[in-house]
Amino acid sequence: MKVAISSTGNSVESKVDPRFGRCPFFCIYDVDTDSYTFEANNSMNSEHGAGPAAVQFVTSFNVGKIVSGDFGFKIKPILENLGIQMIVIKDNKTISDIITLLKNNK
Amino acid sequence: MNPKISGLKPYGPHINRDMNPIILHYEEYEAFRLNDYENKNQTEAAELMQISRPTFTRIYMRARKKVAAALVEGREILIEGGTVYTSEEWSVCNDCHSVFNVERSLSRDNATHIKCPLCGSMNITSQDAY
Numbered sequence: 352m353k354v355a356i357s358s359t360g361n362s363v364e365s366k367v368d369p370r371f372g373r374c375p376f377f378c379i380y381d382v383d384t385d386s387y388t389f390e391a392n393n394s395m396n397s398e399h400g401a402g403p404a405a406v407q408f409v410t411s412f413n414v415g416k417i418v419s420g421d422f423g424f425k426i427k428p429i430l431e432n433l434g435i436q437m438i439v440i441k442d443n444k445t446i447s448d449i450i451t452l453l454k455n456n457k
Numbered sequence: 458m459n460p461k462i463s464g465l466k467p468y469g470p471h472i473n474r475d476m477n478p479i480i481l482h483y484e485e486y487e488a489f490r491l492n493d494y495e496n497k498n499q500t501e502a503a504e505l506m507q508i509s510r511p512t513f514t515r516i517y518m519r520a521r522k523k524v525a526a527a528l529v530e531g532r533e534i535l536i537e538g539g540t541v542y543t544s545e546e547w548s549v550c551n552d553c554h555s556v557f558n559v560e561r562s563l564s565r566d567n568a569t570h571i572k573c574p575l576c577g578s579m580n581i582t583s584q585d586a587y
Binding site for chain 1: 463544555575
């Protein structure tokens with residue numbers, strides 16, 4: 352199972368980004384192999400449609416869950432149709448914090 | 458074995474999108490899978506599902522009728538047990554404080570079995586919206 356996490360930077364010490372569509376990076380964490388990659392988000396500077404474009408990008412990695420600070424109203428139905436679970440966190444967790452929680456929940 | 462897909466949607470110029478989806482129950486999906494896809498005979502399939510052969514036949518025929526209706530009437534099939542996370546119902550984890558949407562089947566009846574997808578805690582409260 353892979354999880355995408357919106358990230359403010361490309362290291363595990365970066366904080367989870369409060370936005371989904373316009374975050375600069377996504378961390379893709381593979382729970383089964385306990386490995387991760389950081390992918391630059393090309394939709395970051397789009398004038399319109401950053402959310403749906405980011406969904407397209409993230410789903411190309413076959414994730415089952417997405418962790419972010421917020422999900423816009425345009426993308427909630429898209430993710431619902433794709434069967435991808437949304438997880439919202441509002442505190443100051445880092446990518447590393449999220450990975451630890453997911454790892455212990457295996 | 459959990460279904461790979463959550464359902465099937467029809468397409469074409471004469472689709473009436475207001476028609477109710479057909480709900481294929483998990484046991485019906487299983488019966489259909491064992492008989493029509495894995496090519497088991499009804500005796501083997503019944504044994505695998507741990508039910509009697511007549512019961513298997515009843516469940517299997519219901520599955521067949523539903524699939525036929527979906528095809529002929531152009532209706533969507535929703536497979537119970539196929540994972541669908543509804544965007545209408547959300548829960549809060551009281552341990553890690555994450556807010557998440559829940560599987561459609563779980564949100565209706567089994568709220569007590571919801572587990573936090575982040576930290577695994579069962580200390581969950583349903584909330585109306587996010």
